[in-house]
Amino acid sequence: MPSTEDLTAEAPPEAVTPLLRGVGVLRRLTDAGGRMPVGELERATGLARSTVDRVTGTLARMGYVRIEGREVLLAPRLLELGNAYLASVRLPDLLGARADALADELDESVSLAVPDGDGIRFVHQATRRRAMSVSFRIGDLLPAERTAPGALFASEWDAAAWAAWRERRTADPQGRGFPAAPSRTAGAVDFEERAAAAGACGWAADDQLVEAGLVALAVPVRAGDGRIACALSTVSHTSRHDAASLREALLPRLRTAAAAMERALREAPATDPAAPSGLAAWTGASKQELGREFVESLARGLTVLTAFGEGRAALSLTAVAEATGLARATARRALITLEHLGCVSVDGREFRLTPRVLSLGFAPLSRTTLTRIAQPHLADLAERVRESTSLAVLVGGEVQYTGRVETSRIMNVHITIGTRFPAYATSMGRVLLAGLPPEERAARLDASAPRALTPHTVTDRTELDALVERVGQDGYALVDEELEEGLRSIAMPVRDRTGRVVAAVNVALHASRRSAEECVREVLPELAAAITGIEADLHVTERFARVPAH
Numbered sequence: 150m151p152s153t154e155d156l157t158a159e160a161p162p163e164a165v166t167p168l169l170r171g172v173g174v175l176r177r178l179t180d181a182g183g184r185m186p187v188g189e190l191e192r193a194t195g196l197a198r199s200t201v202d203r204v205t206g207t208l209a210r211m212g213y214v215r216i217e218g219r220e221v222l223l224a225p226r227l228l229e230l231g232n233a234y235l236a237s238v239r240l241p242d243l244l245g246a247r248a249d250a251l252a253d254e255l256d257e258s259v260s261l262a263v264p265d266g267d268g269i270r271f272v273h274q275a276t277r278r279r280a281m282s283v284s285f286r287i288g289d290l291l292p293a294e295r296t297a298p299g300a301l302f303a304s305e306w307d308a309a310a311w312a313a314w315r316e317r318r319t320a321d322p323q324g325r326g327f328p329a330a331p332s333r334t335a336g337a338v339d340f341e342e343r344a345a346a347a348g349a350c351g352w353a354a355d356d357q358l359v360e361a362g363l364v365a366l367a368v369p370v371r372a373g374d375g376r377i378a379c380a381l382s383t384v385s386h387t388s389r390h391d392a393a394s395l396r397e398a399l400l401p402r403l404r405t406a407a408a409a410m411e412r413a414l415r416e417a418p419a420t421d422p423a424a425p426s427g428l429a430a431w432t433g434a435s436k437q438e439l440g441r442e443f444v445e446s447l448a449r450g451l452t453v454l455t456a457f458g459e460g461r462a463a464l465s466l467t468a469v470a471e472a473t474g475l476a477r478a479t480a481r482r483a484l485i486t487l488e489h490l491g492c493v494s495v496d497g498r499e500f501r502l503t504p505r506v507l508s509l510g511f512a513p514l515s516r517t518t519l520t521r522i523a524q525p526h527l528a529d530l531a532e533r534v535r536e537s538t539s540l541a542v543l544v545g546g547e548v549q550y551t552g553r554v555e556t557s558r559i560m561n562v563h564i565t566i567g568t569r570f571p572a573y574a575t576s577m578g579r580v581l582l583a584g585l586p587p588e589e590r591a592a593r594l595d596a597s598a599p600r601a602l603t604p605h606t607v608t609d610r611t612e613l614d615a616l617v618e619r620v621g622q623d624g625y626a627l628v629d630e631e632l633e634e635g636l637r638s639i640a641m642p643v644r645d646r647t648g649r650v651v652a653a654v655n656v657a658l659h660a661s662r663r664s665a666e667e668c669v670r671e672v673l674p675e676l677a678a679a680i681t682g683i684e685a686d687l688h689v690t691e692r693f694a695r696v697p698a699h
Contacts, residue, residue: 159489160486160489161485161489163481163482163485163486164482164485164486164489165446165447165450165482165483165486167204167444167446167447167450168446168447168450168451168483168486168487169486169489169490170194170196170200170204170447171204171207171208171444171447171450171451172490172492172509173194173196174190174194174196174201174204174205174208175208175213175214175223175227175509175510176508176509177190177193177194178190178214178221178222178223178510179223179508179509179510179511179512179513180328181193182513183222183223183510183513183514184220184221184222184223185220185221186219186220186221187201187202187205187219187220187221188219190205190221203441203442203443203444204444204447205221206442206443207442207443207444207447207448208447209224210443210448211226211448211451212224212226212227213226213227213451213510214227215525223510223513223514224514224686225514225517225522225686225687225689225690226685226686226689227509227510227514228510228511228514228515228689228690228692228694229455229689230451230454230455230506230509230510230511231288231506231507231509231510231511231515231693232458232689232692232693233454233455233456233457233458233502233506234454234457234502234503234504234506234507235272235507235692235693236457236458236459236692237457237458237459237461237462237501237502238263238272238462238502239417239420239459239462240261240263240272240273240378240379241261241272241273241693242459243410243413243414243417244261244273244370244379244381244410244413244414245261245273245275245693247406247409247410247413248260248261248273248275248381248406249275251275251381251383251402251403251406252275252276252277252383253275254402255383255399255402256277257277257383257384257385257389257399258274258275258276258277258383258384258385259274259275259381259382259383259384260273260274260275260285260381260382260383260384261273261370261379261380261381261382262296262298262367262379262380262382263378263379263380263504264293264298264302264377264504265290265503265504265505266313266491266505267292267293267310267313267314267317268290268291268292268293268299268327269290269291269293269296269298269299269302269380270288270289270290270291270504270505270507271285271286271287271288271289272287272379272504272507272693273287273693274286274287285329286329286511286512286513286515286516287507287511287512287515287693287694288507288508288511288512288515289329289512290327290329290507290508291327291329291330291359292324292327292330293314293340294314294318294337294340294358295324295330295355295358295359296355296358296359296365296367296382297353297354297355297365297366297367297380297382298353298367298380298382299353300340300343300344300346300347300353300367301344301347301348301352301353301367301368301369301377301380302377302380303340303341303344303347304344304345304347304348305348305376305377306344311341318337322337329512330359330360331359331360351368351369351404352366352367352368352396352400352403352404353366353367354366354367354392354395354396355367355392356391356392357387357392362386362387362388363384363385363386363387364384364385364386364387364390364391364392364395365382365383365384365385365395366382366383366392366395366396366399366400366403367380367381367382367383367403368380368381368382368400368403368404368407369381369407370407370410370411370414371411372411372414373414373415378414381403381406381407381410382403383395383399383403419460420459420460421460422458422459422460422461449473449475449479449483450483450486450487452473452475453469453473453475453480453483453484453487454487454492454502454506455473456468456469456472456473457501457502462501462502463496463499463500463501464499464500464501465498465499465500466480466481466484466498466500469484469500484500488500490505491503491505492505492506492509514690515690515693515694516694517690517694517696518696518697518698518699519540519551519643519651519652519687519696519697519698519699520540520551520552520698520699522683522686522687522690522696523540523552523643523652523654523683524552524554526654526679526682526683526686527539527540527552527553527554527654527679528554529679529682530554530654530656530675530676530678530679531554531555531556533675534656534671534672534675534676535556536556536656536657536658536662536672537553537554537555537556537564537656537657537658538553538554538654538655538656538657538679539552539553539554539564539577539654539655539657540552540553540643540652540653540654541575541577541578541581541652541653541655542581542651542652542653542698542699543572543578543581543582543585543593544569545593545596545597546571546572546573546593546594546596546597547569547570547571547572547578547597548569548570548571548572548575548577548578548581548653549567549568549569550564550565550566550567550568550569551566551652551698551699552566552699553565553566564657570632571597571599571602571632572593572594572597573594573597573599573607573608573613574599574602574606574607574628574631574632575628575631575632575638575640575655576625576626576627576628576638576639576640576653576655577626577638577640577653577654577655578653579616579617579620579626579628579640580620580625580626580640580641580642580650580653581642581650581652581653582594582617582620583617583618583620583621583626583642583650584621584642584644584649584650585650590617591614594610594613594614599613602631602632602633603630603631603632603633603634604634605629605630605631605634606631606632607631624641624642625639625640625641625673625676626639626640626641627639627665627668627669628640629660629665630660635659635660635661636657636658636659636660637657637658637659637660637663637665637668638655638656638657638658639655639656639668639669639672639673639676640653640654640655640656640676641653641654641655641673641676641677641680642680643680643683643684643687644684645687645688645691645696646687646688646691646692651687651698652698654676654679654680654683655676656668656672656675656676
């Protein structure tokens with residue numbers, strides 16, 4: 150990958166240099182798996198330390214990175230840029246459920262991929278859970294010559310595209326510019342012949358080109374104009390199939406699924422445009438507050454990407470300016486820069502996002518868990534209230550701790566990850582029970598057979614039912630010495646994008662440090678703020694990716 154300063158030197162005169170540098174920093178962090186020491190980032194980008202500090206400080210202000218000591222980490226909110234692209238093309242929304250159903254039917258991993266230059270980039274993954282399973286992620290970029298989808302896309306290349314591919318192969322024969330793929334020279338020798346064959350027969354295979362032991366089969370999914378909108382592929386291991394048996398067993402079913410997907414694309418109703426972001430005022434306020442440490446032109450340039458989305462796939466310059474609240478001249482320079490970076494394409498007077506937007510952190514951030522999302526928020530909460538904080542999920546009639554941050558007090562609440570407690574006697578258990586339908590809640594309480602753990606434990610079912618019902622109305626639970634004498638805790642639920650309760654967060658403390666009233670008055674607002682942060686990160690992450698609890 151060229152250095153950030155190389156990209157700046159090659160840029161058109163009207164390009165926004167801070168935006169070039171910011172995108173360069175985000176790509177370096179992405180290729181490094183989502184985190185890098187500041188010193189390494191400085192060396193990798195070729196930027197001065199002061200410039201790296203200003204860029205990462207601005208990205209942190211936007212919520213796109215976190216700075217922890219000497220390390221910079223990608224943050225979930227950055228996914229909103231990739232989400233804008235995925236929402237604008239609508240492929241995951243229209244075809245994702247069909248790909249998931251096909252994976253269940255075949256009992257093999259299934260993916261949707263789109264072309265990105267002379268590579269292919271995944272936009273949807275339905276992965277089977279096996280000891281040996283495919284680990285590619287949404288947003289990962291692979292060289293076209295080493296994939297089944299790549300041969301299909303190359304069947305539509307013109308002479309200029311083939312020339313660019315040959316140039317890249319000469320400059321990078323090992324494919325080191327594709328960090329998601331193991332470095333190999335395979336696939337190049339007969340790629341032009343394989344692409345021609347794929348175009349003629351309507352399918353392509355990958356016989357261990359990406360990695361030894363993996364075989365894949367792909368068919369095109371065509372848009373209304375006849376061009377390939379995406380490739381539908383399935384991947385197996387040589388312990389289950391070789392390339393020939395995979396084709397014989399699965400090609401008819403892949404073609405049937407692709408035909409159904411093509412109908413879904415043709416019959417898709419138009420969507421109402423998403424609300425414009427209008428973030429220009431926020432960037433201006435941040436600049437006023439932070440002065441020269443906030444790089445306003447970087448923030449505004451990235452804001453342009455959020456102008457696109459569902460119902461806003463192709464926008465004019467005027468539409469981009471209106472959606473973001475930016476001046477036309479500012480929006481124009483940002484679009485010129487993003488086109489140079491490959492994140493925007495131009496067709497006449499209309500602009501569209503390209504799959505290259507997914508290179509901005511999507512792959513490492515999309516493969517995460519609720520525990521990882523919550524952990525920095527738990528740490529911030531623990532620091533603010535100076536008490537231990539935890540994340541838990543409901544398992545049967547118990548809560549299981551999946552995340553925790555302890556404070557450094559002499560007298561503290563010591564609980565390890567994986568610990569389980571009866572849900573009926575804990576604050577997190579009660580908010581989780583309150584989020585269940587009445588029948589399921591009753592069944593879980595019946596199964597747990599409530600018993601007294603301290604003299605204060607509520608075990609009467611009628612009283613417990615009333616307490617849980619009240620928790621659902623109040624939005625929080627306070628449990629006072631019912632699990633253990635001297636232990637007081639307050640908890641709130643974490644909800645996913647649909648409003649379903651998926652976890653709970655609590656603050657636990659010794660009863661001598663705060664009264665129940667003080668917990669509600671002092672701790673509850675801080676807890677609510679932490680929940681808001683966790684839910685914001687969870688919702689942006691799960692828009693196009695699955696987020697397991699832990």
